[in-house]
Amino acid sequence: xxxxxxxxxxxxxxxxxxxxxxxxxxxxxxxxxxxxxxxxxxxxxxxxxxxxxxxxxxxxxxxxxxxxxxxxxxxxxxxxxxxxxxxxxxxxxxxxxxxxxxxxxxxxxxxxxxxxxxxxxxxxxxxxxxxxxxxxxxxxxxxxxxxxxxxxxxxxxxxxxxxxxxxxxxxxxxxxx
Amino acid sequence: xxxxxxxxxxxxxxxxxxxxxxxxxxxxxxxxxxxxxxxxxxxxxxxxxxxxxxxxxxxxxxxxxxxxxxxxxxxxxxxxxxxxxxxxxxxxxxxxxxxxxxxxxxxxxxxxxxxxxxxxxxxxxxxxxxxxxxxxxxxxxxxxxxxxxxxxxxxxxxxxxxxxxxxxxxxxxxxxxxxxxxxxxxxxxxxxxxxxxxxxxxxxxxxxxxxxxxxxxxxxxxxxxxxxxxxxxxxxxxxxxxxxxxxxxxxxxxxxxxxxxxxxxxxxxxxxxxxxxxxxxxxxxxxxxxxxxxxxxxxxxxxxxxxxxxxxxxxxxxxxxxxxxxxxxxxxxxxxxxxxxxxxxxxxxxxxxxxxxxxxxxxxxxxxxxxxxxxxxxxxxxxxxxxxxxxxxxxxxxxxxxxxxxxxxxxxxx
Numbered sequence: 057x058x059x060x061x062x063x064x065x066x067x068x069x070x071x072x073x074x075x076x077x078x079x080x081x082x083x084x085x086x087x088x089x090x091x092x093x094x095x096x097x098x099x100x101x102x103x104x105x106x107x108x109x110x111x112x113x114x115x116x117x118x119x120x121x122x123x124x125x126x127x128x129x130x131x132x133x134x135x136x137x138x139x140x141x142x143x144x145x146x147x148x149x150x151x152x153x154x155x156x157x158x159x160x161x162x163x164x165x166x167x168x169x170x171x172x173x174x175x176x177x178x179x180x181x182x183x184x185x186x187x188x189x190x191x192x193x194x195x196x197x198x199x200x201x202x203x204x205x206x207x208x209x210x211x212x213x214x215x216x217x218x219x220x221x222x223x224x225x226x227x228x229x230x231x232x233x
Numbered sequence: 234x235x236x237x238x239x240x241x242x243x244x245x246x247x248x249x250x251x252x253x254x255x256x257x258x259x260x261x262x263x264x265x266x267x268x269x270x271x272x273x274x275x276x277x278x279x280x281x282x283x284x285x286x287x288x289x290x291x292x293x294x295x296x297x298x299x300x301x302x303x304x305x306x307x308x309x310x311x312x313x314x315x316x317x318x319x320x321x322x323x324x325x326x327x328x329x330x331x332x333x334x335x336x337x338x339x340x341x342x343x344x345x346x347x348x349x350x351x352x353x354x355x356x357x358x359x360x361x362x363x364x365x366x367x368x369x370x371x372x373x374x375x376x377x378x379x380x381x382x383x384x385x386x387x388x389x390x391x392x393x394x395x396x397x398x399x400x401x402x403x404x405x406x407x408x409x410x411x412x413x414x415x416x417x418x419x420x421x422x423x424x425x426x427x428x429x430x431x432x433x434x435x436x437x438x439x440x441x442x443x444x445x446x447x448x449x450x451x452x453x454x455x456x457x458x459x460x461x462x463x464x465x466x467x468x469x470x471x472x473x474x475x476x477x478x479x480x481x482x483x484x485x486x487x488x489x490x491x492x493x494x495x496x497x498x499x500x501x502x503x504x505x506x507x508x509x510x511x512x513x514x515x516x517x518x519x520x521x522x523x524x525x526x527x528x529x530x531x532x533x534x535x536x537x538x539x540x541x542x543x544x545x546x547x548x549x550x551x552x553x554x555x556x557x558x559x560x561x562x563x564x565x566x567x568x569x570x571x572x573x574x575x576x577x578x579x580x581x582x583x584x585x586x587x588x589x590x591x592x593x594x595x596x597x598x599x600x601x602x603x604x605x606x607x608x609x610x611x612x613x614x615x616x617x618x619x620x621x622x623x624x625x626x627x628x629x630x631x632x633x634x635x636x637x638x639x640x641x642x643x644x645x646x647x
Contacts, residue, residue: 059390060447061454062383068455069379131380134373153373157381160366161388165396167363168389170356177352184480186353190360191477195470197365204365207372209469 073127149206368469371461378462382454445562449555456552463545474513475549477506482557490561514546 134150135157174183198209367385374381461472481503487493495503518539 059394060443061451062386062390062447064448064451065379065383065386065455068451069383072379072455072459127377127380128383131374131377131384134377134380149373149375153370156366156370156373157384157388160363160370161385162392163359163363163366164385164389165392167359168393169396170352170359173352174356177349182353183356186356187360188477190357191473194361194364194473197361198368198469198473204369204372204466204469207369207466207469209466209471 069127364473368461368466371458372466372469375462375465378458379455382458386451386454442562446559449559449562453552453555453559456548456555460545460549460552463548464542468542468546471513471546472549475510475546476553478510478550478553479556479560480506482553483560486554486557486561487564491565510550518543518546 135154137151137153139150171183174186195209197203201208370385371378371381457472457476461469464472484493484495484499484503488495
């Protein structure tokens, strides 16, 4: 399924990049141009294959690709440790980003495998239940400066279970530290 | 490899894709494994299972004959084929009775409980670590969420592909390198190779279906990544909660598409999830509104800030819909009967009480005909690898290893 989603990721990535950079308008205009041409052809009673876009594929590529390439180039530069503003916002915290990527990919694979194993040995309902019980713990970890650094989240109500156990204030302080 | 193929004798790759996977598997197979009985177990997915298991069954019944005292030799390939189809009724009544007598005992409740507990621990560790790493990666690459999505999907695909190839190629033995490690995770019980074979041989390989799965997966991921990126680290804990919306959405879609019915208790559970998300989201929005009002800026900017957070939360909720639809579609397309290799590997009995062919039958075959395969020591280790005694210890080791990794990382961070 992951393999099947790769081409869709590319297309989705292009559309999202264009949208986030406000560059979707020319593509939309291109589409509307084709609609107008199709309508006028129908009104005139002429036959012919209706097209989705007016511009040629290469022109559309010229419209779309720069944003996509920019995002990818910026992404690779970020992995290389160079902060870049080629993405959706300001400069990020790219130093050591490659470590997170390299560690996450095999762990992501292991997670999928452990998910399959749990469904195999128990059931999908059991897996969802385990995930639900894991939520407070997950929230604690995501709120922990020690793990998340400057990107730590704030503690939400779902951590109340942990809060009840060890005293909310003390826990909160521990998470902030 | 050639020796192994010659020995199997039923090798019949149905498609070029199968042949390609098989060739790749052969490259990964260690030299020692080529001479072991596992070679044809590993090649199982690419062989004529029916013929293989039938012959094993025949042999196994021959071996059981002295023990049961019946005319077991009468159990031929036809009867075995009937058993494979799950009918269990193709033989005579005496044969059925004989099968019931020889049915293996089901795994004990304690062992099942232990296995469940260990796989849960494994899941909890992997889920916790991978989600944390995912968020860390995303916030590091916060300007490039699409790039992050792309690299994660591609990387995981490659990793899983390699894992599948190794699983197909490697004999599962706790003492052997990568294969042993993979077995330690309990992966051998999934019959990974068979699943790949099943997909490639056409049972699930409907291109439009795969494309739909890919599209939904991609759409869900993309929306989710954009929402996490848009909300920022402050709301990371909230997003893990909102992700639970998948459960009620899945229930709703399975009711609409599959006409599944749910009990009042299950509906109550879904309602609790929805109200829980509401309880978690509303204070965050109120908090955001308070922060916006206390911050400097025009009224429009403050309103925009609150509405932006609300909009991204809405995007995150919407991102659960493709995931839920994916769950429902997978449920719809995966009600597969057990495959022959599964039948050959699993213990227990079919619903009608007839025994399933087991791995021990396959091992018995190699014991009975030692000239055709590897020495007995190899067979013993193979039995241990595919048996049920090893899983608990090995899974425990794997889970502890994951915990040690996490602790090590924490210490390193400190």
